[in-house]
Amino acid sequence: MIRLAPGNLRIPRFERPVYVVAGGLTDYRKQYPEKNTCQLCTEALRMAVEENDLKVDPEEFRRSVNWCVYSQFADHFGDQLLAAAKVHDYLGFDPLGNIEVKTGGATGGSAVLAAAQAVASGYASCVPVVGWERMDEVSTKVGNSYIASAACKDFESELGWMYASYYALMAQRYQYENRVPRETLARIACKNHLYACYSPYSQNPGRYTIDDVLKNDLVSDPLSFLECCAMSVGAAVLILADEETAFRMTDQPVRLTAICGGTHTLRTADRRNMPILLLPNETEETYRDYFHGRRDEWPGFSSFLAARMAAYLAYHMAGIRDPVEDFDLLETHDAFTISDIQTYEDIGLRPYGQGRDFIDSGDAYFEGRLPTNLSGGLIGTMHAVGATGIFQLAEVLWQLQGKWDKFHADPARWARYGKRKPDDFRSLQVKNARRGCAISHAGTGSHVTVSIMERT
Amino acid sequence: MAVELNGTIAEVLREEPLVIKNLKTWHHSHSYGGWGRFFKGLREGRLLATRCTNPRCAEKRLWLPPRCECPDCWHPMEWVDAPTVGRIYTHTTVLYPGALFRAAAPCPLISVEMDGVCTKLMSYLKEGTPRIGLPIRAVFNRERPTNTILDLAWVPHA
Numbered sequence: 001m002i003r004l005a006p007g008n009l010r011i012p013r014f015e016r017p018v019y020v021v022a023g024g025l026t027d028y029r030k031q032y033p034e035k036n037t038c039q040l041c042t043e044a045l046r047m048a049v050e051e052n053d054l055k056v057d058p059e060e061f062r063r064s065v066n067w068c069v070y071s072q073f074a075d076h077f078g079d080q081l082l083a084a085a086k087v088h089d090y091l092g093f094d095p096l097g098n099i100e101v102k103t104g105g106a107t108g109g110s111a112v113l114a115a116a117q118a119v120a121s122g123y124a125s126c127v128p129v130v131g132w133e134r135m136d137e138v139s140t141k142v143g144n145s146y147i148a149s150a151a152c153k154d155f156e157s158e159l160g161w162m163y164a165s166y167y168a169l170m171a172q173r174y175q176y177e178n179r180v181p182r183e184t185l186a187r188i189a190c191k192n193h194l195y196a197c198y199s200p201y202s203q204n205p206g207r208y209t210i211d212d213v214l215k216n217d218l219v220s221d222p223l224s225f226l227e228c229c230a231m232s233v234g235a236a237v238l239i240l241a242d243e244e245t246a247f248r249m250t251d252q253p254v255r256l257t258a259i260c261g262g263t264h265t266l267r268t269a270d271r272r273n274m275p276i277l278l279l280p281n282e283t284e285e286t287y288r289d290y291f292h293g294r295r296d297e298w299p300g301f302s303s304f305l306a307a308r309m310a311a312y313l314a315y316h317m318a319g320i321r322d323p324v325e326d327f328d329l330l331e332t333h334d335a336f337t338i339s340d341i342q343t344y345e346d347i348g349l350r351p352y353g354q355g356r357d358f359i360d361s362g363d364a365y366f367e368g369r370l371p372t373n374l375s376g377g378l379i380g381t382m383h384a385v386g387a388t389g390i391f392q393l394a395e396v397l398w399q400l401q402g403k404w405d406k407f408h409a410d411p412a413r414w415a416r417y418g419k420r421k422p423d424d425f426r427s428l429q430v431k432n433a434r435r436g437c438a439i440s441h442a443g444t445g446s447h448v449t450v451s452i453m454e455r456t
Numbered sequence: 457m458a459v460e461l462n463g464t465i466a467e468v469l470r471e472e473p474l475v476i477k478n479l480k481t482w483h484h485s486h487s488y489g490g491w492g493r494f495f496k497g498l499r500e501g502r503l504l505a506t507r508c509t510n511p512r513c514a515e516k517r518l519w520l521p522p523r524c525e526c527p528d529c530w531h532p533m534e535w536v537d538a539p540t541v542g543r544i545y546t547h548t549t550v551l552y553p554g555a556l557f558r559a560a561a562p563c564p565l566i567s568v569e570m571d572g573v574c575t576k577l578m579s580y581l582k583e584g585t586p587r588i589g590l591p592i593r594a595v596f597n598r599e600r601p602t603n604t605i606l607d608l609a610w611v612p613h614a
Contacts, residue, residue: 141555157556159550160553169566171548172548176588217551219551220552221548268576269576271575
């Protein structure tokens with residue numbers, strides 16, 4: 001059993017406030033041979049600096065930067081070691097210091113965490129976080145082997161070389177314990193593919209019915225293709241700054257009130273149980289009947305301890321009492337439909353065992369109590385792994401600034417990516433959004449970060 | 457001095473934008489280090505796990521996958537024979553495996569729950585239809601070992 005001591009559960013704090021001033025993206029594609037990685041990163045950075053209504057021109061921005069953080073998941077996908085040095089040079093940031101961060105699927109979240117630590121400590125005052133992934137140099141089948149290299153190569157990867165299957169093992173156990181109807185899972189896939197229809201950046205938009213998802217081929221039971229994330233090429237940028245720099249650069253900086261990380265074993269096999277770590281909106285009473293009173297049979301294979309740990313720290317750091325009440329929007333790491341339901345429970349949107357109600361109740365939809373993955377998420381829009389956590393936060397930033405339409409509704413932006421804005425386009429701007437949250441997630445829950453941003 | 461290219465040309469996959477084929481054909485020499493004992497055990501039809509030798513350590517159960525050092529106290533662990541019967545904790549059938557998979561799809565993956573073992577080893581069901589709770593026993597691929605985790609599999613146990 002895992003034992004946590006008070007020192008292990010110390011709530012992180014920033015020595016000074018951290019702000020997000022701008023975000024930039026590329027569009028996301030399965031194949032993107034037209035632009036190399038350096039070009040994609042430049043495109044996302046230019047968008048961040050030139051299209052976010054900054055009060056400083058690009059030259060003054062460059063004079064303000066004093067540290068850079070890079071985010072790429074897999075060197076073997078890009079086939080270029082020290083790719084960060086190449087991108088850093090291409091962006092013209094030499095000889096400033098930089099660091100490249102790697103924590104699997106949560107790399108983007110961890111990179112923003114590293115940048116926030118630099119700003120919060122006073123080490124830096126203006127930090128671009130640049131993330132990307134280039135997953136199109138190899139076939140999908142080889143790509144899946146590469147991704148499965150992020151399972152344990154000694155005891156697990158050989159069993160299928162397929163990450164979806166490692167998630168499917170957890171999914172099957174979750175279903176055994178909780179029996180979520182396939183229709184509920186299909187609704188998550190339909191929702192995120194649909195929201196991707198309103199994003200010019202999206203790779204997998206689609207207006208699917210529940211029946212389409214139910215009849216879709218299985219990758220590894222119970223997961224179908226339409227319930228799995230995209231494999232993408234693209235980049236994303238977020239710019240972090242201290243208070244003085246943030247207000248010098250923009251009238252609408254958004255404060256990063258918390259960003260915290262948690263982990264659990266890379267091999268799902270090695271997960272031992274412990275008593276449930278309670279969030280601020282839960283009590284002992286919440287789980288009186290859970291698992292017939294055996295509250296310490298957690299997290300098993302049905303829950304992500306890493307996500308619960310990160311949420312525990314972040315909620316206490318930002319003063320969150322009830323996530324559904326306190327957040328106005330949420331971006332989850334919807335790598336697979338069932339893992340999304342598992343995450344709803346881990347971050348306290350519903351008690352353990354009741355995650356499906358977050359979808360069934362309508363809470364997760366636009367104009368619901370906590371709209372989730374209005375970006376289209378990983379299922380609908382992108383999973384260019386190193387860019388993903390940064391992409392999520394750029395989308396949350398624009399929602400909190402009231403700029404969702406600016407970055408999604410302009411026909412010229414659709415044309416930039418060779419697309420036509422759909423005739424039935426609708427705005428997904430959340431009215432008066434004040435506080436948003438994003439979950440970045442790796443492995444079968446090996447690393448998770450929870451970020452909370454708040455309008456100033 | 458004249459420099460000659462050795463004649464190997466990169467195949468052009470696409471002209472616009474220019475895309476070339478980069479070949480990657482070398483091997484890695486991967487050592488299992490201290491875990492090699494587990495894989496050699498499979499060749500002999502033995503399922504070896506480890507147990508912490510520190511009397512002060514709270515975790516008395518076996519680790520499988522084995523570890524040479526205990527994650528709870530970093531003390532050396534001892535090798536012991538693990539139970540060769542267990543139950544299916546969860547399962548999935550791989551229909552579209554990645555490129556390096558050495559077996560044929562569909563392949564039923566399982567997580568194995570064993571009495572006295574604190575972990576739930578990932579493996580595969582060689583015969584039968586998987587279901588949660590199904591009693592199973594270990595079988596070993598000793599004829600032509602792959603010297604990987606695939607040399608261990610499970611079958612239903614009456």
